[in-house]
Amino acid sequence: MHRNVTPTGVPAGTDHPLEVRPVTSKRDLKRFITLPRQIYAGLEGFVAPFDIEQSSLLHPKRAAIFQHADIQYFLAWRGGKAVGRIAAIMDSVAIQHWQGPIGQFGALDCLPEQAVVDSLLNAAEKWLRARGATTMRGPYTLSCNGETGIMVEGQLAPPTLAMPWHPKGLGDCLERAGFTKTKDLLSYRLDLTPDLQERFKTPGQIKMGEGRFRDITTRPMVKKEIVTQAETLRQLYNDAWSQKDNFIPLQSHEMAALMKQISPLLKPEHYVQIDRKGEPLAMALVLPNLHDITGDLNGDPSPLGWVKFGYRMMRHRFTSARVTLLGVSHKVRGTMLGALLPSLAIMELIKRADRMPYKWVELGWIQEDDSGMRNLAESLVPKAHKCHRVYEKPLD
Structure with a gap:
């Protein structure tokens, strides 16, 4: 129309x-x-x-x-x-x-x-x-x-x-x-094709837990520890994004509210936390795309619509997701390990693809001048499919 x-x-x-x-x-x-x-x-x-x-x-x-x-x-x-x-x-x-x-x-x-x-x-x-x-x-x-x-x-x-x-x-x-x-x-937009793991290579085919990276381990989300892990995620997010333009530190009450909203959507495989000797250094969070199960229900569903929504949630009827909160601690920023961690986080998520029902995921958003993250995304997807713009005006 x-x-x-x-x-x-x-x-x-x-x-x-x-x-x-x-x-x-x-x-x-x-x-x-x-x-x-x-x-x-x-x-x-x-x-x-x-x-x-x-x-x-x-x-x-x-x-x-x-x-x-x-x-x-x-x-x-x-x-x-x-x-x-x-x-x-x-x-x-x-x-x-x-x-x-x-x-x-x-x-x-x-x-x-x-x-x-x-x-x-x-x-x-x-x-x-x-x-x-x-x-x-x-x-x-x-x-x-x-x-x-x-x-x-x-x-x-x-x-x-x-x-x-x-x-x-x-x-x-x-x-x-x-x-x-x-x-x-x-x-x-990254399509989760069967050959994706083969196509996506980390530099030098580095593997966590082996060789020089034997101290690097991953941690999934544990429902019983979600409050503690949410606070770790908040601190790591604030650390990782502190140098980005337009960044505002996420407050503890904001994280609590966010987790209350998204926890019904989350499964252990949706979260990657990369530690070195138990210290968190990087994270990535996958959020199932709620529009997959609400798009045909309008904004204010009928009673039958709510029944459909509940059934789809229970059955996890999602076909896509968004990778968000991908970041690396300032402690390794500018080092070889810091440069590798985003690739390792994405590789870990790709390995888990067979446990997730998604046909594609969205990597975003990524700031236009973040060359490291853009290079990582564009090694998999040549061109962005969405662009959102932030504006400013002096009030002189």
Whole structure:
């Protein structure tokens, strides 16, 4: 289905005035959370996420980020109908880590109509300025540890967990509004073909537990130890990503909330932790793609839909997954071992492929200037199939 638009790209029937208002009621909060599946319905490539999933990301009583961030939601209205949304975010953890009053925006969703985009950005900018922000960066939902960037390529690719979807042209609207690109985040589709293990070779065919690497071992996820392992994962993630642009340290309460959401999806083979003499040095986490079992249920399933969802979850009816949180400790960064660890982690996951039902996995996202990770991904997949872009604007 394609929307009826004017030659300038503006949807037909937009003669009513625009108004942007802060979200202050429970009714508008629900509208804010569910808005993408309403405004994007029928657009080619869009698959509606579950309302309950979006609520865990956005509801002030459920999203862990509200414990350390001041956030205001805005809705754009036209003719009594909500046509866009945005969040303005002042995150105390981000401000401390970035060492400056950098405000963020996120949950930006609307059709690529410049007037709507400008109105939403202006509302968020005014709110951030009033709280001392000198820079506006995003979009994030609601943190760079969550859904990040505007999708600028890959709208027709299959959706994956925690990767935002936007219509083509929305990024162009941000650039016309004065925002400039800070970083592209790339994702690669890796088909799990029978010959993959043979095709993917670690340098020198290094094997963990042998020779110079006899002290290098792997550790799977153990359900009984998931709380302890989650904290180890958080610390290793913060260590591994500390030098990356736009990084914000993941807080313990955020990890606890994340594990509560994803633990029903996880199996021991989904997690690789590489240790040296018992000390964690690298990790990789595979998340089953929730869209595989929810894509045909819309965002708000019927009672029968919930029965189907429960059955599919119980039977683990997933056909794809996303490799995320792949990182290496700073203790070995810049060494030969540090350079090898991502390959060893991916090789370990490939070895486990016969225990996982997935036909393909997504490697992402990877920052465009991370040559090591890009070389690793592109040794398996020549070209990225998705690109998400982060923007920034000075508030002088």
